[in-house]
Amino acid sequence: MNAIEIRNLTKSYGDFTLGGLSLTLPTGCILGLVGENGAGKSTTIRLLLGMTEPDGGKAALLGTDIAGDLTAVKEEIGVVMDEPGLPHCMTAEQVGKMMTGIYRNWDAAAFTALLTRLDIPAAKPFKELSRGNRMKLGIAIALAHKPRLLLLDEPTSGLDPVARDEVVRLLSDFTRDETHAVLISSHIVSDLEKLCDYIAFLHKGQLMLREEKDVLLEEYGLLRCTAATLATVDPAAVIGKKESPYGVAAIVRRTALPAGVTVSPVTLEELFVFMVKEERDESAAV
């Protein structure tokens, strides 16, 4: 079963268009949505949650069409928005008390354990928490009602490396259960590289690719060479390139390389940056 199914979802706001987005997230998997600011990551999550109406297309969360009433299915979804929104006067303890009246499956003991594990002060008002602690509180809320699906919008932004590592471990634990799934958006690609099974690149509202992370990392390599060497490679195999006075760096398909030309492993961040840069260069050329 797919936790998320998106078919040709579109949404326009003035000069921004999320165009014909199609994605699936199988249960038991983590899908990372990568994109620069304004690429459409938050819009996608808001569309999925019914906060805004799509102009076209369809989507389903845990089998429930987003065009219908999502109240029941939201019992099984944990959400962290890019800006954790809670009344500034409330403490984590009071938030926990409030949540017992919102989620049928709210586990107060699990929430307290998460506060301790993530080192979140329970008695401090929200307004006195650092941005990192606010995000961690959002993550604790998202996990404490035993959801099957997590929708996380930039959950690691504002966290220090230790806290980010802790969050990454929490999410890894969460997906050990094969009925669970996570959609996580971020522009901190290194976090997604540690976590995700699938990666989707969004750029200016368009889906550039969606692939298994391991396939991407196996399929592409980073070639550092001279312009003359690069000219021997099939142009269709070059995903993106950067030229400098010292030579050329290019992301290429390993299978299309001529004999004798070797590449080094590529990171997701390099792959994304090169692809976006190539697209920009092509747009500028047109």
Added chain:
Amino acid sequence: MKALLYKDWLVMTKYARTILLLDLVFVAVGFFSPDTPFFTVFPLAMSAALITALISYDERFHFDRTCDAMPVSRRTQVSEKYLIGLCYTALLFVLCLLGALRHHRAGTPELYATVITMLCAGLLPMSLLLPVIFKLGSERGRLFYYVFYFGGLALAMVGADAAAEIRLNLGFPIVLLAAAVLLGIYALSWRLAVRFYAAREL
């Protein structure tokens, strides 16, 4: 619903203390001062200010989006604010009625006129204002706030003066009828607000 009421109770006692305090002061002044309709009516008109403040805080803290991501329907989110508005108006109505009873004998047309004015001042501004706020948000609805709030209050006062001027022979059935009509308008306003908020993009 209970969870949202608990949250709004905390927000009210922390951020809306000025409104609550002002209401108490006006109720006290209305109780002890010589008869002036203003002090028995104004506290009730503050119900609209309280609910607008609560909606405004939700938006400022981005709690409207957080709430929408949870299993809480838009209908429940709107209904909770209308319920607080109704309860707060009922509480103020009882307090202001005690003040009015010091100045008018029970069962007199003057008391009935005051009661109708109080009901109008409590329910009309909220009924007119809340659908606009739920449609446009508290920031964009601010202009309407002043128009409906002071407009509703002025209408209630003018109506009270006119009733006294023409010595309208008001009886208890008229008061009941007025209360029923005003509650009907409040219910219509709630339905409209639910529809508006369901269609709003967050």
